[in-house]
Amino acid sequence: MSQTSPEFSLIDHYFRNLTATRADVPEGIGNDCAILSVPAGCELAVSIDTLVEGVHFFADVPPQSLGHKALAVGLSDLAAVGATPSWFTLALTLPEIDSDWLAAFSAGLGELAKQHNIQLVGGDTTRGPLSISIQVHGFVPAGQAISRSTAKPGDVIYVSGTLGDAGAALKIALQQLDASVLSNNDHVDLLNRLQQPTPRNAIGQKLLGLASAAIDVSDGLAADLGHILQQSQLGAELNVDALPLSPALQKFDSHTAQTLALFSGDDYELCFTVPASKTSQVEDLFGYAVTAIGMLVEGEGIRVEHPQTGWQLLESTRAGYDHFS
Ligand code: ADP
Numbered sequence: 001m002s003q004t005s006p007e008f009s010l011i012d013h014y015f016r017n018l019t020a021t022r023a024d025v026p027e028g029i030g031n032d033c034a035i036l037s038v039p040a041g042c043e044l045a046v047s048i049d050t051l052v053e054g055v056h057f058f059a060d061v062p063p064q065s066l067g068h069k070a071l072a073v074g075l076s077d078l079a080a081v082g083a084t085p086s087w088f089t090l091a092l093t094l095p096e097i098d099s100d101w102l103a104a105f106s107a108g109l110g111e112l113a114k115q116h117n118i119q120l121v122g123g124d125t126t127r128g129p130l131s132i133s134i135q136v137h138g139f140v141p142a143g144q145a146i147s148r149s150t151a152k153p154g155d156v157i158y159v160s161g162t163l164g165d166a167g168a169a170l171k172i173a174l175q176q177l178d179a180s181v182l183s184n185n186d187h188v189d190l191l192n193r194l195q196q197p198t199p200r201n202a203i204g205q206k207l208l209g210l211a212s213a214a215i216d217v218s219d220g221l222a223a224d225l226g227h228i229l230q231q232s233q234l235g236a237e238l239n240v241d242a243l244p245l246s247p248a249l250q251k252f253d254s255h256t257a258q259t260l261a262l263f264s265g266d267d268y269e270l271c272f273t274v275p276a277s278k279t280s281q282v283e284d285l286f287g288y289a290v291t292a293i294g295m296l297v298e299g300e301g302i303r304v305e306h307p308q309t310g311w312q313l314l315e316s317t318r319a320g321y322d323h324f325s
């Protein structure tokens, strides 16, 4: 849209001063390109994610939550490689210019951006079905970014926070899970986890030089840990009874809760691996914010221990997990 249109002044109004102003942004919003300074000795970590209405979120999601989540998923990618967030760009496709919507969306976006000292430096605005793309940028000391392919046998597997909450909220919304065991507060807690995930950047940055591999849990633990295993050419032994579950998720029977923790996505926690010699550092740094859930072994796939039949391969589908139980 052209700079003189009323649409542009609205965008300008909501986005120009939304986030902190960083010294490493000689030119931000308003020029043809943003001009950005990468510190000497650092590499740039870059990731883009798109949220499309009806695909990634329901039409009734509050715009403030949408602003938060659109940035949170990118921040989570930066956390997974150990990068420090610096800048982002925003491509917005809107069906109409709705100033209430823009005010709420930009408030959610701006609040999370300020918490992480990440600056909005440019973007694009077009008309069409609602869709939000955010590209995030961050710094990592050259050669030190955390990879998925460098885990070793014997490394301990950790996850941050709790797993399965966002998946439970989604299943409740789709009426695939009975919420009658939950209190109102439990339900609100689960919905918050789905709509306003907390990216784990403070943890991710401290994993530099400590974790042998890391990934953020966006598609479900089994799938995302599976990427580390495949790229590191290893297998894993997982203790399903150690999976960290929120108080709300613990209200469900343990099979339902563990299935959600293993297979449902959108939690934006970190899954990372640490050499056994460094696990005491993990405990000192993070305490109960992270949980050890298993170990890397030679071989392939994820194995879980069955009381009668011993270690069994966890199939990549829910049916497979049902079979194991
Ligand atoms: P151009 O026509 O040169 O591509 P635009 O008219 O699309 O530029 O945008 C003008 C300026 O406003 C640019 O600096 C651009 O980065 C910024 N901008 C446009 N849309 C957004 C948005 N949704 N969020 C942040 N900045 C935006």
Ligand code: MG
Pocket: 031, 032
């Ligand atoms: Mg231009």
